[in-house]
Amino acid sequence: MTTLTLAKALNEGLRRSMEDDSKVLVMGEDVGKLGGVFRVTDGLQKDFGEDRVIDTPLAESGIIGTAIGLALRGYRPVCEIQFDGFVFPAVNQIITQLAKMPLRSLGALKLPVVVRIPCGGGIGAVEHHSESPEAYFTHTAGLRVVACSNPADGYSMIQEAIRADDPIIFFEPKRRYWDKSEVDLTATGLPLDQARVARPGADITLLAYGPMVKTCLEAAAAAAEDGRDIEVIDLRSLNPLDMGMVAESVKRTGRCVVVHEAPVFTGYGAELAARITEQCFYHLESPVLRVGGFSTPYPPSRLEEYYLPDLDRVLDTVDRAFAY
Amino acid sequence: MTSDAPRGVDAPPELVQLLTPEGERVEHPDYDIELTDEEVRSLYRDLVLVRRIDLEAVALQRQGELGIWASLLGQEAAQIGSGRALTDADMAFPTYREHGVAWCRDVDPVRLLGLFRGVNHGGWDPAEHNFHLYTIVIGSQTLHAVGYAMGIQRDGAEAATIAYFGDGATSQGDVNESFIWASVFNAPVVFFCQNNQWAISEPLEKQSKIPLYKRASGFGFPGVRVDGNDVFACLAVTRKALQNAREGQGPTLIEAFTYRMGAHTTSDDPTRYRVADELEAWKLKDPIERLKAYLFKNQLADQEFFDKVDAEADALGKDVRRRCLELPDPEPEALFQHVYAAQHSLLDEERDQYLTYLAGFER
The missing domain is CATH 3.40.50.970 (Thiamin diphosphate (ThDP)-binding fold, Pyr/PP domains)
Incomplete structure (x- = not known):
């Protein structure tokens, strides 16, 4: 290592x-x-x-x-x-x-x-x-x-x-x-089109990729202190999508929040929400919710902390998912 | 070009020409060509046959058998001249109008028709013919030609690429970027611009305030304007540019000065934007007629030869038509094929669902 x-x-x-x-x-x-x-x-x-x-x-x-x-x-x-x-x-x-x-x-x-x-x-x-x-x-x-x-x-x-x-x-x-x-420089990684469970959990599934995986892991660690067990999936591949792993997780937890930096409107999370709704409908305890950028151009840097999803916005959305 | 004469009728003085519109052989200080009588007859045959293929394709479109066709009428010499300059190892990157070059690269004309009929988007193996697929987005292929040429450099191979494009394409960013790339990497590429005077309805003046071949000097490589209706000159100029490229002397821009005698495509109506006089004037410069006159005058061919070529052209036209009409429509499953080289789970799922859905109608 x-x-x-x-x-x-x-x-x-x-x-x-x-x-x-x-x-x-x-x-x-x-x-x-x-x-x-x-x-x-x-x-x-x-x-x-x-x-x-x-x-x-x-x-x-x-x-x-x-x-x-x-x-x-x-x-x-x-x-x-x-x-x-x-x-x-x-x-x-x-x-x-x-x-x-x-x-x-x-x-x-x-x-x-x-x-x-x-x-x-x-x-x-x-x-x-x-x-x-x-x-x-x-x-x-x-x-x-x-x-x-x-x-x-x-x-x-x-x-x-x-x-x-x-x-x-x-x-x-x-x-x-x-x-x-x-x-591990000698290891062979996962196949390119497979997602990865970044943190196992039982109560809700967070779907993320790229920069938001770390944010979600931090959110999960914070939530664990309050007794909430969050699963974080790092999608890794966006096209194709490892829907098998996503569906298995969401069916098990019954709740899902998608997190990405890109604007929510017609963003990648919209596809995830639609597919999960179709494939996990009878397992869902709440709608798939999304956290992401707003329908604005990317802001000047003095505003980006308000624009980018962070630990608090992720956990706020998790709370909303449980409030249904 | 004067303002009162029809476009392009006064030949620009810097034009490289080896065969006049009247079929007279003329000398040029920088370019010459030596061809056997058989080679000259062979060029004539190529010109006639590709015009016949083109004519048949236009007819097929008019009869509803092709969705659209981009005619090469008038540009046969530019395409056959440059196409016959290529060696087997050279690689050509065409637009969607290079039917004559495709002929030189042994691509079955029916393959071209398949694209315009809508059975596929191309469908020949570029590596088999060293003739890339037709590119429809204007100018994009020029960068591919330069990248391929950079690969030739890295392989240390004795070859060059040729990038075809039109006068309109010279306004595209990609074409200008390809000039820059070719220049700074000294890539073995020949830029072959068929200036047919019209980009659909827009005349050359909408694209450039200077002669197109002069653009090259700003990028740091030579540019030359050749009579695009003179198959000898096109062959000689392209051959030299390709040889220079292969020898490490970098790119050349060739402007083949020609004329689109037909419409842009079968969907176009040139009577809305250009005068009939122009076409009449250019008919006098027809690439086939001048070579025929040369062959006649120099007794390199007799009537029997011309009749034979015409008969061969008719037979080819018939054969192309028959095989075009026999092209099978693709099965629905073809929608999902060849999108990716490797297996793709989403596509597999969509294909399976759709085929199951279709199978429901057959029960």
Whole structure:
């Protein structure tokens, strides 16, 4: 076991993938000499060279578009989008090209491209540096969408994502980059499309992914002091969704709260609520409730503590679920 | 281009031309081409056959057998000239109008028709032909061509890519980003812009205030304007640009100056935005007629040859039509196929539920 930050765990995962497969490339803005603005690619260019760790021009559509071309030539590019809000210039390439080519070719083409996106708020940043755009991508057939929440998962999930033959949008919770935990560098992680019980519990299920897993675990720890036994599920994969684990948990606890930073309205939680209602209807003691961002643009940083779901808002919603 | 003459009728002075509209062979200081008589006849045959395929496809659309068709009429020389410049190892990235290039890459024309008939969204294996799938979002494929070229660089291979796009596409961000990428990475790519003067209803002036080939200099690589209705010049210019790319000299922008003689697609009505004189003037520059005149004048072919090619074209048209009509409609299950390379639980669930639902009607 080694103690690593999430950023370092991802770095180690990338390094191992590059060692294992010479076709793996890293590309993006400032990923080379600088090692990325969050240092996730630190030292990779020094060890693997400029042909494999590519500092690109500052154009996100260009990053994804050329990664597609490299993938067509047999490479496995891992693209870094510097911040969540900067992915939008690349959205055309992601949605109309990356996601659609396997179908367009009737399966002749595979596009093993990983698009890493540091996501979410909580770091006091300016506009476009704190967003949670996952629903745009989960709504797009042809993409797989995952979100890691902790160093051990970061280490294994990035390697799984690189090995996969489908395009993957890989969300990394940027405010958790510096959180440390134990990582077994010899372990093989869970399959990429499986959820994980982050904390077992009997009274209510919290569903979260990425940055909100930690918030939910803190909420569960606080609730335990009041004698409430909360189960926290880290979804890990948003598309596909490990509905089996979700349904099993909610049927057992009878209550469910979904937590994400993205706006609640037509957010990922809406899909979860609808599916749980359909599949667990006779087991539910209360409606599925959601905690998340408001129907506003992401606020200036002096307001983000009011916008982001925190321990109190999560527990308030848990209370509401029990009040039914 | 003068304001009172029909568009493009006064050939721009910087145009690379090896065969005049009258079928006269002319010299150019930078470009030359040596072809055997058989090769010249073969180019003529290609031009006639792809025009025939195109004509048949338009007819099929008019008869309700295709949803839409994007005609290449008038652009045959640009496509055959550039397409025949490619080696097997080179990789082409087309728009949705490159039926002539597809022909050069041995893609069965019926595959192209399948897309426009709606039986699939493409359906050929790009790696089998080194001809990528048709790309409908304007300009997106230029970045793919550059990325693929960067892969060629990393493989140390003797090959290049060619990115096809139109005059309208030059306004797209992706095309401009692809120029930047190709330039700074010195990627082995040729940008082949067919300037057919019209982006649906918008004339070139809506896209650029300077000749398109001159855009290249701002990005740091050479640009050249070629007579897009001259198959010799298109072949010579593309061949040289590809060779330069393969030898590590980086990208070239080729502007093939041509004319879209038909509508943008079968859904379009060009009489709403352009004058008939323009088309009449461009008919005098027809890419097939000038090569035919050259073959005749130089006694490289006789009437028997032309009749034979015409008969072959008719037979091809008939064959393409027959096989298009025989294309089976896909089964409903095809909805769910090839969306992902690996197994996907959500899709499996939706497919199973839907097929069960459909099976209910058969009881």
